[in-house]
Amino acid sequence: MFAPAPCYHSDVLIVGGGIAGLVTALKLLDSNLSLIILDRDRKDKLGGLAKESFGGICAVGTPLQKRMGIPDTPEIAWEDWKRVARFRREDKWPKAWAKRYVEHSEKDIYTFLTELGIRFLPVVNWPERGMLQTANSLPRWHIAWGTGHRIIECLLKAIHDHPNRNKLSFRFGHCVKNITIQQGKVCGCTGTMEGTGRPFEAHADRVVLSAGGICGGNLSRVRRHWPGHLDKIPSRLLNGSHRFADGLIHDAAAAIGGKVDHPDRQWHYAAGIPYPKSLIENQGLSLVPPRSALWLNAKGERIGPLPLMGYTDTGYIVERLCREEEPFSWLLLNRKIALREMAVSGCDYMTAFRHRKFLKMIRELLFGNRELTDRLIRESDDILTAATLMELGRKMQEKTPEVPLNMKAMEKAVRAYDRQIEWGPSFFTDDQLRRIAITRKYRGDRLRTCKFQQILDPSAGPLMAIRTFILTRKSLGGIRTDLKSRVLNGQDSPIPGLFAAGETAGFGGGNMHGKGALEGTFLGGAILTAHHAAGSICKGE
Ligand SMILES: Cc1cc2nc3c(=O)[nH]c(=O)nc-3n(C[C@H](O)[C@H](O)[C@H](O)COP(=O)(O)OP(=O)(O)OC[C@H]3O[C@@H](n4cnc5c(N)ncnc54)[C@H](O)[C@@H]3O)c2cc1C
Incomplete structure (x- = not known):
């Protein structure tokens, strides 16, 4: 006799415990809802790529910039962003997210992190000035003291110290493969356990997808969707992303009608x-x-x-x-x-x-x-x-x-x-x-x-x-979302109960960066989209 498949129940399921999943969870703890984070990886890897990152954060109009006499404003950053992103007229949601980023990065990202206990180095860095045209016209790359590792440490501490801490539980080694839907509304997900292949199911009215991008795994997606503007795929590519960034969750979202944009923007x-x-x-x-x-x-x-x-x-x-x-x-x-x-x-x-x-x-x-x-x-x-x-x-x-x-x-x-x-x-x-x-x-x-x-x-x-060698890293494309982080279908209508945040959502709108990035906008984008996902769920969206 086989033991029955594990079956979990909560108000909200969060698929992926990277920075996007953890910020979503922290914000949702305020709401008194019960939460489960399902993650494919081991417990010691909680925090995903952010935990290994350098912790450079693009933020605009911060006190640190002011102290250094850097005259940055959301308007200047927006012009820089558009130049690098090369948005098309139809990129409604990516543009909306990018604008949201430059206008709210000081409060929703920089201040959020300082309130968590993160200190930034006193000198703002200046990557991506641009070769043929200006990219960052001013320095805005803030270095988190203690790197991304410290950001995750502070986030986990905030979760641990939260009065509703026991509303959240973690399931590691759980690979989500399908999103379940009943009468047009999302009601959970199913998958298998890493290693044993044993199936599990999980039930909730709201599911947040925060499982990272597609530029890792065995790199098959990178090759399949190799960006058209790059001449050819180098015969050797190194993997600089997550070993589970294989696009499984993008497929699961697409299977229930979610719109996945620009897998070739890498x-x-x-x-x-x-x-x-x-x-x-x-x-x-x-x-x-x-x-x-x-x-x-x-x-x-x-x-x-x-x-x-x-x-x-x-x-x-x-x-x-x-x-x-x-x-x-x-x-x-x-x-x-x-x-x-x-x-x-x-x-x-x-x-x-x-x-x-x-x-x-x-x-x-x-x-x-x-x-x-x-x-x-x-x-x-x-x-x-x-x-x-x-x-x-x-x-x-x-x-x-x-x-x-x-x-x-x-x-x-x-x-x-x-x-x-x-x-x-x-x-x-x-x-x-x-x-x-x-x-x-x-x-x-x-x-x-x-x-x-x-x-x-x-x-x-x-x-x-x-x-x-060329090293793969970030997926600029992803699952399309509106400004409430709700997953949209091909007709731009939200799929009830389904949300996406972080790299999975192309850092917002399915492709917040368009064709290129100013750098430091990935951690920031994950935080921003997670705030919006949690905010929408709290408001009963
Ligand atoms: C070395 C390095 C340095 C970086 N430096 C910077 C920097 O300085 N500034 C910056 O802005 N960005 C940086 N980045 C990029 C940034 O870290 C990532 O874009 C960001 O952390 C992505 O967060 P996420 O939560 O969306 O996804 P991830 O961190 O990829 O987390 C996804 C989680 O989902 C889990 N998962 C995946 N598939 C499944 C599934 N099917 N079922 C269940 N769970 C699943 C994974 O195990 C993982 O825990 C860096 C990245 C790397 C690798």
Whole structure:
């Protein structure tokens, strides 16, 4: 005899315990409703991707910006957002969510987090200034002290301390596969347990989908829906998303009439390396590419005509690299550049930030991050070092024997770049150097960007070459929702009882970012959409 399938009952079911699911739960605890979070992952992974994230938050018009004299307003941010998103006239809900974001990020995201106990670093960062056109015209990337890990810690503490805490229960290892519907109204979901495959069912009048995006899993969705504007799918892609970000929930929503928009809008990164010592197949680690490194193609030729510069324009760089023949490229730099500029997107390797070691962070800012550089060199097979360019070239060729290295072109590019630095800023024609000069004028970037560092400077060695791959990350498209976070069908009508938040909902409206992002809007978008989902449920929507 088989034991009967587990059967759960609550007022609200939340599918996915990432940041979107947890914020929804925290807000709903105020309402006295009973809640269950069903998550496919293990208990120690509660918090999803946010727990591994660096915790950069895009917010507009914050006290921190004001203190730094940054004259940002929702109007300026809205113009930036539209330029990058390239919305079409019919993108009604994405536009509405994006506008909501820029107008409410200060209160609903920044203040919400500070009230949870999050402190932000006193200097606002400035990624994504744009290559061909301006993206962020002002700095608005606020770094949560303690990274995304701390955000999740604070959220869990707030849930734990809530007077209605016992209204919420968690079911881990539960993979939701179907949403159940009766007489046109959602009434629960069904699925199977991870590992055993044992079925379960859960019943509730309202179901919130917050199960993340589609850019993870075995990457089959990434490949199937590869963005049309990117030339070709690189033969090797690294997974920088969740191992369960496989689109199962998108299919479940579509099966009951939910509209899923733009699976081909994907936000990937250009400087991925295989995650050292990872147990997850094909997992990638996303480096923040040093601005002073030269970006070379697989043959060692500098990519152009516009030289690529890290941290400037993710969309452009990925697009440009996908036009290359080979699936990898090289970052060429030296130890001095690495010490000052190398960083990792995520919290594992950024230990001073993750563990809130203020003095350590200041030391690393002033004297360079030796711990990070040495650890990466030690752990990664894709980071090569050498005393001379000849030796480095030999090692690069050994690493990738299938692609002949154009040593002459590499040496010529490096010497031309170094010569301009020798001549001095008055004679810069190299676009990368001109950008570095401007970048260093912003207080938040001066310390983190070398002052025109020659690559072959003998006192700055050894030389380094990093082999990088495209790394998948965020799904910009998702399940379409209105401003109440209600899931909409193809006729734009809400499906009664069904809500979506976070990456599952394309961070709002099925595609809040349109075609590109200003960065830091993912954690923020997850928080915002979760607030709206919970608010609507509390109001009895
Ligand atoms: C290393 C890294 C660094 C990042 N840095 C930043 C940053 O600095 N700023 C920023 O804005 N964004 C950043 N991001 C992106 C951001 O973290 C995510 O977009 C965001 O956390 C997504 O939250 P979510 O709750 O929507 O989904 P997720 O975090 O993906 O959570 C989804 C949850 O649903 C569960 N689940 C999936 N499928 C099912 C199913 N079928 N049944 C039940 N449960 C399921 C999963 O196990 C998971 O727990 C980063 C991401 C990574 C990986």
